[in-house]
Amino acid sequence: MPQYPPEPFRIKSVEHVGNISRKERERALKAAGYNVFGLRSDQIFIDLLTDSGTGAMSDRQWAAMMRGDESYAGASSYYRLKEAIDKIFGFKFFVPTHQGRAAENILCSQLVTPGVYVPNNMHFDTTQGNILARGGRPENLVIDEAADPSNPHPFKGNMDIEKLEAFIARVGAENIPLGMITITNNAGGGQPVSLENMHQVSEVYHTHGIPFFIDACRFAENAYFIKMREKKYKRRSILEITQETFGLSDGATMSAKKDAIVNIGGFLAMNDEELFQGVSNELILREGFPTYGGLAGRDLDAIAVGLWEGMDEAYLEYRIGQTAYLAACLREVGIPIIEPPGGHAVYIDAGRMFPHIPKEQFPGQALAVELYLEGGIRGVELGSVMFSQVDPESGETRHPPLELVRLAIPRRVYTQAHLDTIADVVARVKKRGKKVRGYRFTYAPKLLRHFTARFEPV
Numbered sequence: 001m002p003q004y005p006p007e008p009f010r011i012k013s014v015e016h017v018g019n020i021s022r023k024e025r026e027r028a029l030k031a032a033g034y035n036v037f038g039l040r041s042d043q044i045f046i047d048l049l050t051d052s053g054t055g056a057m058s059d060r061q062w063a064a065m066m067r068g069d070e071s072y073a074g075a076s077s078y079y080r081l082k083e084a085i086d087k088i089f090g091f092k093f094f095v096p097t098h099q100g101r102a103a104e105n106i107l108c109s110q111l112v113t114p115g116v117y118v119p120n121n122m123h124f125d126t127t128q129g130n131i132l133a134r135g136g137r138p139e140n141l142v143i144d145e146a147a148d149p150s151n152p153h154p155f156k157g158n159m160d161i162e163k164l165e166a167f168i169a170r171v172g173a174e175n176i177p178l179g180m181i182t183i184t185n186n187a188g189g190g191q192p193v194s195l196e197n198m199h200q201v202s203e204v205y206h207t208h209g210i211p212f213f214i215d216a217c218r219f220a221e222n223a224y225f226i227k228m229r230e231k232k233y234k235r236r237s238i239l240e241i242t243q244e245t246f247g248l249s250d251g252a253t254m255s256a257k258k259d260a261i262v263n264i265g266g267f268l269a270m271n272d273e274e275l276f277q278g279v280s281n282e283l284i285l286r287e288g289f290p291t292y293g294g295l296a297g298r299d300l301d302a303i304a305v306g307l308w309e310g311m312d313e314a315y316l317e318y319r320i321g322q323t324a325y326l327a328a329c330l331r332e333v334g335i336p337i338i339e340p341p342g343g344h345a346v347y348i349d350a351g352r353m354f355p356h357i358p359k360e361q362f363p364g365q366a367l368a369v370e371l372y373l374e375g376g377i378r379g380v381e382l383g384s385v386m387f388s389q390v391d392p393e394s395g396e397t398r399h400p401p402l403e404l405v406r407l408a409i410p411r412r413v414y415t416q417a418h419l420d421t422i423a424d425v426v427a428r429v430k431k432r433g434k435k436v437r438g439y440r441f442t443y444a445p446k447l448l449r450h451f452t453a454r455f456e457p458v
Contacts (some may be wrong), residue, residue, distance in 0.1 A: 002328030004416040008314040012059065019376045020317045033454025034439060036368050038379045044377075045376030046418055048407040052097075052217075053264060055258035055411030058300060058442045061262070064305045065213030067300025073289050081267075081304040088307055089216075089246045091269035093276035095283050096293030100217060101126035102257025103268035105252060106286065107213065110278045111177040112136040117169055119193060120180040120215075122187040122208070125386055127180070127215060141167060146188045147401035149338045149349045154229040155187030155194040157222075161203050173208035182215040183222035183245070187382060189404070190218070190323075190342020192225035195245060197234060202248035211272070214246065216254040221343030224316040226434060227312065238311040251275075260306035261411050265299050285426045291308035319343070322419070323409055326335035329423035335430060344408055348426070350383065351403035354436055359384045361438025361458050364403045366431070370436055371405070375425030379407045386450045403431070 007441035012100055019029070020043055032038030034047065047054070069075035072075055078096070085094050097103045106128050112118065114135030123131070123144040131138045141163040143288060145153040170178065181201055185191045204211040223241040226233050233241055251270035256262050270276055280290045287294035309315065327341035336352040350364040355365040371377045380386075383403035407422065429436075439455040 002325050002332070003321075004325045004419075005318045007412075007415075008312075009058070009317050009412060011410060017241065018430060020239055022373065024372055025376060026422055029127050032443065033083055034365075034457070035450075035455060036380065037451050038454075039372070040380065043376075044372075044378045046414065047378050047423060048345075048409065048422070049378045050379050051258060051408040052255060053262070054413065055257075055261045055263075056413050057261060057263070058309060058412075060309070065298040067094045067172045068296060068301050070297045072292070074291055075297045075300070077300040077304075078291040080204050081183050081300045083106050083305045084304040085267065085269065088242055088311075089252065089269055090243055090263075091251060092271045093244070093273065094267050094269035095202065095287075095290050096281055096295055096303075097262060097266045097268055097278075097283070097287055098294035099257060100215075100266040101286055102268050102294065103131065103253040103255075104130040106202070106279055107178075107251075107268055107348060108136070109132045109282050110275060111211075113177070113239045115175070117167075117171045117176050117221045118178060118180060119159075119164060119176065121182055121193065123156055123180070124182060124186045124215070125448060127182070127451070128387075132391060139167060140187075142185065142188055146185070146191065149189075149336065149352070149402065152340055154340070155197060155225075156191035157183065157193040158197040159193070159266065161200050163206060164201065164204055168204070168208055168210075173210055176208075176210050178211045178213050179205045180213050180215060182217075182341050183227070184218045186217070186344075187387065189347045190221075190406075191337035191338075192222045192229070192343070195226050195241065196230065198245060198248050210218075211250040212235065212248070213270075214249045214252040216246070216252040216382075217258040218344055219245065220259040220310040221320065223311070224313070224320060225343065228320075237311060238316065238381060242311065251403040255354070256303045259310040260303045262299065262302045262306050265295050265303045267293070267303075284396075301328055316409075320413065325416070326409065326419045326422060329419060332429070333423060333427040335423075335426050338354055338404070340403075343412060345406045346409075347382070348379075348405045348407065349402065350381075350405050353430065354433055356434060357436070357438040359388075359399045359403060361440065363438065364402075364405050364457075366436050366438045367405045369439070370423060374429050377407075377422055377425055379405045382406050383455065393416055 112134040256265040336349040338347040350367040354363040364381035386402040
């Protein structure tokens with residue numbers, strides 16, 4: 001019997017949720033074009049679409065919001081956030097943004113031009129989309145173990161150093177305006193990256209004169225995995241591990257909606273002053289003045305507190321333990337998942353669960369639909385809907401190695417009973433797996449199509 005971790009907090013406020021009937025869910029899904037992004041939140045019972053901005057803020061964060069300084073320029077809220085970012089990450093410059101994709105957009109506006117390449121362990125959807133929108137070529141160079149769901153490798157988010165060196169030699173360092181790494185590796189199962197690997201990646205990038213940027217959305221979860229799994233760091237604090245991590249890089253993008261446990265916000269940080277000047281000008285044009293960056297002062301204060309709360313080891317033990325508990329429950333009922341479980345979500349291997357559905361008919365999308373129909377649970381497809389691309393040179397469709405459904409757990413929101421219910425619903429779907437059909441597009445935009453695409457059953 002898996003052990004559920006006790007919450008290191010007490011619940012002070014609750015939100016009512018209901019579960020509409022199956023017939024109502026059928027009608028709602030059809031009206032949404034069989035895309036769970038198109039459903040209304042009051043049509044969902046347990047919402048695992050994302051852990052981004054869906055967490056519960058603490059009493060200290062709500063108290064901090066009351067201090068929010070809404071001055072257009074030079075707000076004290078900005079300087080409280082600056083103090084936190086300086087101490088935790090150590091970059092010389094930063095600008096707040098309304099969320100992570102805004103930081104990616106502004107960074108790409110300064111560095112990415114048509115035909116250049118941007119390597120990463122694995123780009124997530126908005127990172128990939130922002131690079132493609134500027135005419136760049138995102139490249140995933142994660143280790144091969146990441147494509148094997150049953151492989152117990154403790155750091156399946158690691159970049160393959162040999163692949164990275166070969167890639168730079170093939171396309172030329174002069175055609176790579178920046179290199180990245182994503183911690184934890186969301187597209188590959190929420191898997192962590194070791195500090196040893198980040199030292200190696202940093203050395204390769206800097207040897208070739210390539211600026212190194214970290215996608216820092218889940219930096220605290222990644223630091224916790226390093227502490228638990230990398231012997232050299234077991235006696236180091238989360239803060240010390242974080243400081244060493246970002247000391248290897250030249251900058252970072254972050255959606256604070258993840259490990260800073262806020263409902264909105266992010267930032268872009270860097271050490272290059274000339275880049276900072278260009279970023280600031282673009283920020284003013286797109287987001288706002290550099291001391292508010294598209295956010296209210298109260299949001300800046302909530303992030304300043306949340307960054308520290310997200311690194312609390314008691315909280316992280318609970319957070320990672322809750323994900324491990326759901327993974328164990330699914331494992332007990334025979335559901336194929338990515339092993340070992342990651343930090344923020346459990347990833348079901350829809351390709352193995354529905355082997356009769358080909359990639360072209362989106363087994364992950366089929367599973368996302370079935371989970372909603374069966375129990376009002378909303379997850380998200382991370383497979384060929386989200387990540388397949390047409391190669392501009394060969395014209396062939398490049399499918400991702402795995403067809404997944406991510407069950408992302410919002411921070412400090414759901415209880416053990418909710419997770420038990422999820423496992424029960426997934427088990428019921430598995431029992432009638434051979435009857436589940438695939439899907440095809442009836443509409444799909446060119447970029448980030450999973451958000452607004454519409455489908456029909458095959």
